[in-house]
Amino acid sequence: xxxxxxxxxxxxxxxxxxxxxxxxxxxxxxxxxxxxxxxxxxxxxxxxxxxxxxxxxxxxxxxxxxxxxxxxxxxxxxxxxxxxxxxxxxxxxxxxxxxxxxxxxxxxxxxxxxxxxxxxxxxxxxxxxxxxxxxxxxxxxxxxxxxxxxxxxxxxxxxxxxxxxxxxxxxxxxxxxxxxxxxxxxxxxxxxxxxxxxxxxxxxxxxxxxxxxxxxxxxxxxxxxxxxxxxxxxxxxxxxxxxxxxxxxxxxxxxxxxxxxxxxxxxxxxxxxxxxxxxxxxxxxxxxxxxxxxxxxxxxxxxxxxxxxxxxxxxxxxxxxxxxxxxxxxxxxxxxxxxxxxxxxxxxxxxxxx
Amino acid sequence: xxxxxxxxxxxxxxxxxxxxxxxxxxxxxxxxxxxxxxxxxxxxxxxxxxxxxxxxxxxxxxxxxxxxxxxxxxxxxxxxxxxxxxxxxxxxxxxxxxxxxxxxxxxxxxxxxxxxxxxxxxxxxxxxxxxxxxxxxxxxxxxxxxxxxxxxxxxxxxxxxxxxxxxxxxxxxxxxxxxxxxxxxxxxxxxxxxxxxxxxxxxxxxxxxxxxxxxxxxxxxxxxxxxxxxxxxxxxxxxxxxxxxxxxxxxxxxxxxxxxxxxxxxxxxxxxxxxxxxxxxxxxxxxxxxxxxxxxxxxxxxxxxxxxxxxxxxxxxxxxxxxxxxxxxxxxxxxxxxxxxxxxxxxxxxxxxx
Numbered sequence: 001x002x003x004x005x006x007x008x009x010x011x012x013x014x015x016x017x018x019x020x021x022x023x024x025x026x027x028x029x030x031x032x033x034x035x036x037x038x039x040x041x042x043x044x045x046x047x048x049x050x051x052x053x054x055x056x057x058x059x060x061x062x063x064x065x066x067x068x069x070x071x072x073x074x075x076x077x078x079x080x081x082x083x084x085x086x087x088x089x090x091x092x093x094x095x096x097x098x099x100x101x102x103x104x105x106x107x108x109x110x111x112x113x114x115x116x117x118x119x120x121x122x123x124x125x126x127x128x129x130x131x132x133x134x135x136x137x138x139x140x141x142x143x144x145x146x147x148x149x150x151x152x153x154x155x156x157x158x159x160x161x162x163x164x165x166x167x168x169x170x171x172x173x174x175x176x177x178x179x180x181x182x183x184x185x186x187x188x189x190x191x192x193x194x195x196x197x198x199x200x201x202x203x204x205x206x207x208x209x210x211x212x213x214x215x216x217x218x219x220x221x222x223x224x225x226x227x228x229x230x231x232x233x234x235x236x237x238x239x240x241x242x243x244x245x246x247x248x249x250x251x252x253x254x255x256x257x258x259x260x261x262x263x264x265x266x267x268x269x270x271x272x273x274x275x276x277x278x279x280x281x282x283x284x285x286x287x288x289x290x291x292x293x294x295x296x297x298x299x300x301x302x303x304x305x306x307x308x309x310x311x312x313x314x315x316x317x318x319x320x321x322x323x324x325x326x327x328x329x330x331x332x333x334x335x336x337x338x339x340x341x342x343x344x345x346x347x348x349x350x351x352x353x354x
Numbered sequence: 355x356x357x358x359x360x361x362x363x364x365x366x367x368x369x370x371x372x373x374x375x376x377x378x379x380x381x382x383x384x385x386x387x388x389x390x391x392x393x394x395x396x397x398x399x400x401x402x403x404x405x406x407x408x409x410x411x412x413x414x415x416x417x418x419x420x421x422x423x424x425x426x427x428x429x430x431x432x433x434x435x436x437x438x439x440x441x442x443x444x445x446x447x448x449x450x451x452x453x454x455x456x457x458x459x460x461x462x463x464x465x466x467x468x469x470x471x472x473x474x475x476x477x478x479x480x481x482x483x484x485x486x487x488x489x490x491x492x493x494x495x496x497x498x499x500x501x502x503x504x505x506x507x508x509x510x511x512x513x514x515x516x517x518x519x520x521x522x523x524x525x526x527x528x529x530x531x532x533x534x535x536x537x538x539x540x541x542x543x544x545x546x547x548x549x550x551x552x553x554x555x556x557x558x559x560x561x562x563x564x565x566x567x568x569x570x571x572x573x574x575x576x577x578x579x580x581x582x583x584x585x586x587x588x589x590x591x592x593x594x595x596x597x598x599x600x601x602x603x604x605x606x607x608x609x610x611x612x613x614x615x616x617x618x619x620x621x622x623x624x625x626x627x628x629x630x631x632x633x634x635x636x637x638x639x640x641x642x643x644x645x646x647x648x649x650x651x652x653x654x655x656x657x658x659x660x661x662x663x664x665x666x667x668x669x670x671x672x673x674x675x676x677x678x679x680x681x682x683x684x685x686x687x688x689x690x691x692x693x694x695x696x697x698x699x700x701x702x703x704x705x706x707x708x
Contacts, residue, residue, distance in 0.1 A: 003528035004554040005584075007453040007499060013590030016413050033408045042404035050396035053569035053604070054387045056562070059370050083437060086593045094473075099361040119448075119591040145361060174357035200358040208410070215407035215599035230359075236367030237473040239440045245569035246600040250407070 014115040028332035029316040033212035035264040038257040057245045064251045077225040085206035085219030095234040096176040097122045099145025137167040150180035152188045155330040157289025159188045169198045178202045185210035187290035199224040218251045272333045278343040292333045303327040368469040382686040383670040387566035389618040392611040411599045418605045431579040439560035439573030449588040450530040451476045453499025487512045491521040504534035506542045509684040511643025513542045523552045532556045539564035541644035553578040572605045626687045632697040646687045657681040
C-alpha cells in the first residue's frame with residue numbers, strides 16, 4: 001500500500017442492477033417502466049438545439065421546479081430537483097443526518113441507505129420489519145438522528161398506511177423524516193397531505209419508474225422551504241449545475257400528459273395483478289405489492305436456483321443478499337407479453353400442469 | 355430555531371456566475387465558449403430516441419470513458435467521468451482529502467475549492483500567490499493532506515510551467531495532487547505526460563469551456579487505475595448513475611471533430627490576443643492569460659465601478675470578493691464582435707481618444 005492510500009475514503013459501494021443488452025432478453029431487474037415516456041418527450045427531443053449547449057444550464061432548474069410545484073399544488077420553494085432521486089437522497093443524508101445519534105431505517109429496505117450512511121459516516125440502526133415485512137411504527141420512537149424509509153417499501157413492495165407514517169413523523173419532531181416515494185404512483189397513498197403539518201418531513205420522488213425516464217436521471221424532493229434551503233445550500237456547495245439542459249427540458253415535458261401517465265400506470269398495475277395471480281397459482285409466496293415489482297419466493301426452489309435458471313433463459317430479475325431476503329426474487333412488472341413469457345418459463349420450470 | 359435544525363450541515367455555498375437572459379446582452383461572465391459544439395453534436399441530437407429513455411443509462415459511462423481514453427492515448431481504467439468537473443472535483447475531495455493535515459491550494463484560485471473543503475470539513479491552508487499572481491512551488495513543500503491547483507490558474511489565467519508542476523508533485527508523494535486543467539486547451543502545457551510517473555496525480559478536465567458543452571455537464575479525471583478505483587467506489591456510493599443518456603451520447607460526439615475543435619480554439623486564442631492589445635492600450639493591467647478569459651484591472655477605475663458600468667450596458671463580466679482581486683474583472687473571451695463591443699464601451703468609458 002502506498003502512503004497516499006492512507007487518506008482514502010474506503011467504502012463498499014452500492015451495486016446497481018446489471019444492465020445487460022441482449023436482443024432477446026426480458027429485462028425485469030431494475031424496475032424500469034416497460035412503456036416509453038409521454039409523446040411530448042419525443043417531440044421535445046426533436047426541437048433541442050446544439051447551439052444552446054455552449055451555455056450553462058439554469059442552475060436553479062427553475063422551469064422544472066415550477067412544473068413540479070404546479071403539478072403537486074405546491075409553491076416553487078417547496079421543490080428541489082437532482083440527478084435522480086439517488087442524488088437527492090445522497091445530498092439529503094449529507095445535509096440532514098449530522099447527529100451523533102443513529103439514524104433509523106428498516107433492516108429490509110433500499111440497500112443504498114446503508115451505503116450513504118457509511119459514505120458520510122452517519123451512525124445507523126435498522127429495526128427489523130415484522131414477519132409480514134411491515135414497518136412497525138413503534139420501532140421508530142427511540143432516540144435517533146433521523147428516519148428514512150420508502151413507501152411502498154423496496155424491495156418488499158409493502159405499503160405503510162398514512163396513519164402509521166404520520167405516527168412516525170409525529171414521534172420524531174426533532175429530526176428530519178424522509179419518506180422515499182419512488183414507487184408511490186403505482187398505488188400507495190402519498191404523504192404529501194402531511195407536508196403542511198410537519199416542517200421536518202421530506203418526500204422524495206423519481207422520474208425513473210412511473211415517469212419512464214430512468215435514462216434522464218431526474219429526481220426531486222418536496223418539503224417546507226426552510227428545510228429545502230438547507231438542502232439547496234449543500235447542493236450549491238457540491239455542484240452548482242447538476243441538471244443538464246436536456247434533462248431540464250425533457251423533465252418538464254414528461255409532466256404534461258396526465259392522461260398518458262395514468263394510462264401507462266393502469267396498464268402496469270393491471271399486469272401486476274395478473275402476474276400475482278399467475279405466481280400464486282404456481283405456488284409462489286409474496287406480500288401484496290403496490291409497486292411495479294413483485295417480491296416473490298417459492299417454497300420448493302431456492303432464490304439462487306430460480307435466479308440462475310431465469311438468467312440462463314435471458315430473463316433478468318434481481319436478487320439481494322441477506323438472510324431474510326435471499327430466497328426472494330424482485331421481479332419488475334414489464335409488458336403483459338413479457339410477464340407471459342416469465343410465467344410460461346416458471347410454469348415449465350416448476351413442472352406445474354396449470 | 356426548530357430542534358430539527360440542530361443537525362443540519364450549515365454551509366456557505368458557492369455562488370455561480372449569474373445567468374441573465376437578455377436579448378441584447380453580451381455575456382462574458384462564466385467563461386462559456388462563444389462557438390457552438392461540433393456539428394456532430396447537432397447531428398446526434400437529431401437521432402436521439404425517447405423510447406430508450408425508459409432504461410437506465412450505462413452506469414459505467416463506458417462509451418464516453420472509452421472515447422476519452424482513446425483521445426488521450428490512455429486505457430479506459432485511467433479515465434473517470436462525472437456531472438461537470440465540479441462533480442468530479444467534489445467527489446475527489448470526498449475520496450482523497452481525508453487527512454487531519456490541511457490540504458493546500460492558492461489564496462487566489464477557483465473559489466469552489468474552499469467551499470468543498472468546508473462542506474466536507476477538510477482543513478485547508480492557502481499559500482499566497484506571489485506579486486505576479488504566480489504559484490510558488492516552495493509553498494507546497496510543507497506537510498499537508500493533499501494539494502489542488504488549476505493550471506492555468508483561475509481567475510488569474512496565469513500558467514505554471516510543467517517543471518514547477520512536477521516539482522510540486524515530486525515533493526508530495528504521500529498525498530494526492532490534483533491539477534485542475536479546466537482551461538488547459540487554450541494554450542497551457544498539460545501535466546498528462548506526468549501520469550505514468552506519478553501514481554498520486556489526478557488531472558481534471560471539463561467539456562464546459564473548450565468543448566462548448568457547459569449545458570451538458572460533462573467533466574472527467576485522468577489518473578492511475580488504482581487512484582481512480584477509490585474515486586469510482588465513492589461515486590458508486592453516492593449516485594450509481596450520474597451521467598444521463600443524452601450526456602453520454604453527446605459527449606462522445608463532441609470528441610470526434612478535432613479540426614473543428616482546433617479551429618474554434620484558435621479563433622478564441624486570436625481574439626484573446628487582440629483583446630489583450632486593446633485592453634493594454636486603454637491602460638488596463640493584467641497578467642498573461644492562456645485561458646479563454648483575461649483578468650484585468652484599471653489603475654484609474656475601481657473594479658466595482660467598471661463592473662457596474664458594464665452591467666448597465668448589458669455587458670456581463672465577473673468580479674470576485676477578496677482584497678487581492680476586488681479591483682479586477684474576469685472577462686471571458688467571446689466572439690471578436692463581442693469583444694469589439696466591449697472595447698468600444700471601455701474606450702468611451704475611460705475617455706481614451708485612441
